[in-house]
Amino acid sequence: GQQLNQSPQSMFIQEGEDVSMNCTSSSIFNTWLWYKQDPGEGPVLLIALYKAGELTSNGRLTAQFGITRKDSFLNISASIPSDVGIYFCAGQGEGQGNLIFGKGTKLSVKP
Amino acid sequence: DSGVTQTPKHLITATGQRVTLRCSPRSGDLSVYWYQQSLDQGLQFLIQYYNGEERAKGNILERFSAQQFPDLHSELNLSSLELGDSALYFCASSVGYKNIQYFGAGTRLSVL
DSSP states (O other): OOOOEEEOSEEEEETTOOEEEEEEOSSOOSEEEEEEEOTTSOOEEEEEEOSTTOEEEETTEEEEEOTTSSEEEEEEOSOOGGGOEEEEEEEEOTTOOSOEEOOOEEEEEEO | OOSOEEEOSEEEEOTTOOEEEEEEOOTTOOEEEEEEEETTTEEEEEEEEETTEEEEEOSOOTTEEEEEOTTSOEEEEEOSOOGGGOEEEEEEEEOSTTOOOEEOOOEEEEEO
């Protein structure tokens, strides 16, 4: 099925560092969502974006909806050990209810 | 806690068998979505129900079926199971025009 290109696939960083990950698509999306998944759990919504150019923050997390509507990025500032997990981007097309997911960015944080 | 409840958490079965996964959406949510998560394919949309009616279909195999009941809970039925059906199966629910989807904790299916 259709998927988004999410990069990087994995990151191994030091506590306190900033993190950036992004997703690109060949299709235009009306909505971009960022989720985090911990082992043995379902994805948990972090940030939802609804308009091209929109920049939204949730604590140390900031995400933007790309102007072309084909991309989005997520930044995490001053990472902490509990940021460890897999981060997924998801897009929703016009008139569609289902989400299309990227393959995830696995984040590891070294204390 | 997302408010979406999935049972069972783990399921181990043999090839050729049939299983039923259950999902209770968040209170008030009319839409239920089923997704499959495998290591090589990531999260893939299977099917959506809205207020009891099938709304959209993704890459769902013919051996799989789902339904949503009047109390809005949903069941995903997987039959003639194959080794490749081993995966995490997630249910999500949503309400409203913004369609933010909240996910359950998933059912881990192992087909031996």
